[in-house]
Amino acid sequence: MDVLSDVIAAMRTGRPRSVPVRHHGSWAQEFAPADGAAGIQVVLRGGCVLRPGADARQAVAVGPGDVVFLPHGTGHVLADSPGTPVTGAPREPGTPPFSRPRPAAPGDGPATLVLCGAYRFDPQRAHPLLAELPDLVHLRAAPARHPEPAAVVRLLAGELERTRLGTDAIVPSLLDALLPYVLRAWYDDAPLRGDAATGWAAALNDPPVTAGLRAMHRTPAAPWTVERLAREAGLSRAAFARRFAALTGRPPLGYLTWWRMTLAARLLANSTLPLASVAEQVGYTSEFAFAHAFKRWCGMAPGRYRRAHARPVPAAGAHLPTVCKQ
Structure with a gap:
């Protein structure tokens, strides 16, 4: 897998939750901070403003086709205008109920859909690539520059404007596809924002560092050394080590150990593999050595972690396709 795909697969837990809401007239809905989840707001029809805080001066205009991704689950308000007061209790993104449905009244104007x-992330497996993102990623509708996310938004609008057979399966799948498209667009646009010189935006656009990352992600159990990774990157050992640490914030083998433990945590939570098999898959020939490294990494033994974090089978109905009206 490429680095971004691998990171998303490691952090995600379960399928995305979503609920479509149609607003009329004057409205404002508050979304509470979401612990262990990233919020996403997709404007399918109409327009609104997003207030990331109580100050109306911070309001961001969000137009049709825009996507707002909140990677850290930041609380926010969606409203028809910056000054509209919030009524009703805060909601967690992706979950009902919303305010009691109100029919459109004369003069309300067009609806906003x-x-x-929300995407569920395991905080234990949070990748620095995600942690580095700002509280709010606003991907404006730009079919010419980012045709793929624009196409996903169009498909979502079509499904939710007229629900049909298969909508319950299609909408979560489209949301799954939208997440890597949004992240890809954010990192592709780093040079335009002027922040491509440092951090993961730079690391993912730096061929030698990307080569080293791909090698570790492709075969995490391989007996990697800094010298072997440097050969993958086409640099000397010292040059690769300096470059990797400067851009990612960790030395190469430090990142490798962290990534191995992250993969081990996913295997422990989502499978019944014996500990020896988990250890082998993340590069440890000794179950004892793996258990020692894992406990040092997360503060508990692998068996205890598995008992505490085993994932239940997801319940049906994680997506609610019926459009609520406010």
């Missing part, structure tokens, strides 16, 4: 969603 928003898909309010």
Whole structure:
């Protein structure tokens, strides 16, 4: 897998939650901070503003086709205008109920249709690539520059404007596809924002560092050394080590150990593999050595971690396709 795909697969837990909401007239809905989840708001029809805080001067205009991704689950308000007061209790993104449905009244104007969603992330497996993102990633509708996310938004709008057979399966799948598209667009646009010189935006656009990352992600159990990784990157050992640490914030083998433990945590939570098999898959020939490294990494033994974090089978109905009206 490429680095971004691998990171998303490691952090995600379960399928995305979402609920589409149709607003009329004057409205404002508050979304509470979401612990262990990233929020996403997709404006399918109409327009609104997003207030990331109580100050109306911070309001961001969000137009049709725009996507707002909140990677850290930051609380926010969606409203028809910056000054509209909030009524009702805060909601967690992607979950009902919303305010009691109200029919459109004369003079209300066109409806605004928003898909309010959330992706569940395991904080134990949070990748620095995600942690580095700002509280709010606003991907404006730009079909010419980012045709793929624009196409996903169009498909979502079509499904939710007229629900049909298969909508319950299609909408979560489209949201799954939208996440890597949004992240890809954010990192592709780093040079335009002027922040491509440092951090993961730079690391993912730096061929030698990307080569080293791909090698570790492709075969994490391989007996990697800094010298072997440097050969993959086409640099000397010292030059690769300096470059990797400067851009990612960790030395190469430090990142490798962290990534191995992250993969081990996913295997422990999502499988019944014996500990020896888990250890082998993340590069440890000794179950004892793996258990010692894992406990040092997360503070508990692998068996105890598995008992505490085993994932239940997801319940049906994680997505609610019926459009609520406010």
